[in-house]
Amino acid sequence: MAILVTGGAGYIGIHTVVELTEAGFNVVVIDNLFNGSVLALKRAEKITGKAIGFVEGDIRDRALLDKVFAEHDIDTVIHFAGLKAVGESFNRPLAYYENNVCGTIVLCQAMEAASVRRLIFSSSATVYGSESPVPYVETTPRGTTSNPYGSSKAMVEKLLEDLVVADKRWSVALLRYFNPIGAHPSGLIGEDPQGIPNNLIPFIAQVAVGRQDALTIFGNDYPTKDGTCERDYLHVVDLAIGHLKALKAVSEPGVSIFNLGAGQSVSVLEMVKSFTRVTGVKISYCFGARRAGDLPVFWADATKAMKELGWVAEKTLDDMMADTWRWQASNPHGYEVRDEKVQ
Numbered sequence: 001m002a003i004l005v006t007g008g009a010g011y012i013g014i015h016t017v018v019e020l021t022e023a024g025f026n027v028v029v030i031d032n033l034f035n036g037s038v039l040a041l042k043r044a045e046k047i048t049g050k051a052i053g054f055v056e057g058d059i060r061d062r063a064l065l066d067k068v069f070a071e072h073d074i075d076t077v078i079h080f081a082g083l084k085a086v087g088e089s090f091n092r093p094l095a096y097y098e099n100n101v102c103g104t105i106v107l108c109q110a111m112e113a114a115s116v117r118r119l120i121f122s123s124s125a126t127v128y129g130s131e132s133p134v135p136y137v138e139t140t141p142r143g144t145t146s147n148p149y150g151s152s153k154a155m156v157e158k159l160l161e162d163l164v165v166a167d168k169r170w171s172v173a174l175l176r177y178f179n180p181i182g183a184h185p186s187g188l189i190g191e192d193p194q195g196i197p198n199n200l201i202p203f204i205a206q207v208a209v210g211r212q213d214a215l216t217i218f219g220n221d222y223p224t225k226d227g228t229c230e231r232d233y234l235h236v237v238d239l240a241i242g243h244l245k246a247l248k249a250v251s252e253p254g255v256s257i258f259n260l261g262a263g264q265s266v267s268v269l270e271m272v273k274s275f276t277r278v279t280g281v282k283i284s285y286c287f288g289a290r291r292a293g294d295l296p297v298f299w300a301d302a303t304k305a306m307k308e309l310g311w312v313a314e315k316t317l318d319d320m321m322a323d324t325w326r327w328q329a330s331n332p333h334g335y336e337v338r339d340e341k342v343q
């Protein structure tokens, strides 16, 4: 039996592939390499000492998916593949809906044809929208999302719920991630954004290695502990382990929803200070205008994942900073040396 991991050459996918492989699961990755790297897969093989099956291709390619399901004995799909840049989604809404929504539909059609009906989906805290009370709890209905990326995630959640209603043989877990950061403790795999990073920790890490001059903190007049926004950051390895735990949830038919977060909020200023305290590297920063669409503060109530899956985010903020820095310092340009011999 094998697990098909869509988008498994990307940031969260590759960390999950490592944890699955180390736990003894056979994994087949499908990734179109739009934002993933073959070098990440080679390094995952180096970490685990095992070969990782890889198919280069797109989940919207139905014929390719049929071939993958025919050639491998797949019983579960973990579905990471998609586009994820919130800002870009305003400029390219059709691309976001096409990839994230249509891609999931084609994937589910191929699964149905292959009689594979266990699916773990990468959703996001963004589906709670802007009005939900904090901390976010899974019983709170999806809110109004403020961007096409978030809307595409909410649409996929809804279509998967409808699928389960229509055919009780399906088992679907919707995992709502909060803010994953950090890297594998080996320093061999991590987050490698293309262009100027949109997200906080990749930006801080690039300031630290001199690729960016200074961090602009988007707003210091929020009604929060120090005026900067607060988020629920969790280590990407903890998040990866959450997917292994969620295999239990898809062993029974139906749909289940889990928040995967640390259950506490940390401000942007606290993140900057923590990075410097842990790494010894000073980060130049200035305060700028608020970024459109940012909420002041949100964090997860992750009690359900603890009670039903036995999952908790175990790694500390110091672990997240140390591992981010190990990855960035030893790979200042990420996976830039793509497709060369394993570094």
Ligand code: NAD
Pocket (backbone or CB within 6 Å): 006, 007, 008, 009, 010, 011, 012, 013, 030, 031, 032, 033, 034, 035, 036, 037, 057, 058, 059, 060, 079, 080, 081, 082, 083, 084, 099, 103, 122, 123, 124, 125, 177, 178, 179, 180
């Ligand atoms: P990522 O961009 O690093 O990984 C996504 C991978 O999917 C990439 O390797 C990309 O090449 C691949 N891909 C994209 N479209 C594809 C397609 N049509 N066919 C095949 N492969 C395709 O992103 P990530 O940070 O690892 O996120 C993984 C998932 O988790 C995404 O669905 C994202 O929306 C979701 N998510 C991420 C975060 C976060 O903060 N990183 C938070 C919440 C949810």
Ligand code: WQD
Pocket (backbone or CB within 6 Å): 084, 086, 123, 124, 125, 126, 178, 179, 180, 198, 199, 200, 201, 203, 215, 216, 217, 218, 219, 228, 229, 230, 231, 268, 291, 294
């Ligand atoms: C964190 C905080 C910024 C950059 C996003 C998506 C969300 C999910 C996770 C996919 C905010 C501040 C940031 C910078 C800053 N992704 N910041 N200067 O916005 O909480 O969540 O990633 O599902 O959907 O929206 O994460 O890392 O972008 O920002 O001050 O240069 O850091 O304002 O308060 P965010 P982030």
